[in-house]
Amino acid sequence: MLTTQLAPRFSETDALGHINNTSIPVWFEEARTPIFRCFVPNLNPREWNLILAGFKVDYLRPTFYGHDVEVRTGISRIGSSSLQIWHQALQQNQVVAQAEVAMVHYDYANECSAPIPEPIRESLGALMADKPW
Template sequence: MSQTSPIPTGGTDIEIQLRWSDEDKLGHVNNARIVTLMEEARVRWLRRDGIAERFGNGLVVAALQINYLKPLYYRPSMTVRMGVGRIGTKSFALRHLGYQDGQVAFDGTTVMVALDTDGVSSRLPTPAERQWLQDQMLSVGNA
């Protein structure tokens, strides 16, 4: 685990309830469980206020990367700050900054791709989707 980084401003905080079963024998949340916590935060973030419907035929995860910075411990909850880190031609990177007690525990990125009407091929984001993504950018850090 490396040095913790500051929590960026912008984005949306999603509170996640931790379960006792999330812990491993070392007494902290298991590293594989972090992927599930990221997924839970991402789905809640995309579903709030009908946001997911903006992308019509859906989104898929094209890549996933996590930097584990500090252990998470079983407590009632932790928070994942969600926002956009990068917008590409056909993809965009979502940042997932998991923190507890004011300190970043993990910094994850998922590269997302919008699907075309066939449900398989990727497509370019529409101008409205691109504008929405731009409005969701986190102000610090790169994805």
């Protein structure tokens, strides 16, 4: 499991004083960076070989400016060419949002999914963690 600490920015608040719902998926994307590095260590977009195939977020509580957020991330399944990732965002020790993400290893030249190479599978294996919900 990975843990990422984030400080909500004032600019992420909405008219109701909450963190806007569009910010949390961006936080989850940031928390996936170590997973991205397993596939593209230098994060060069010209070498990118992943696509986002699915993304579901559940907003459980309001999130506020002025209190740090901890994002927990794990991989729940590694398939032949895809992986399932989960996220939880916690603020003041309460789960405020959680998400499930499907990513596919992709061959852009041939426009099709591609098997995940064994060395990458081994790196991803270190990030396996049961979904906490």
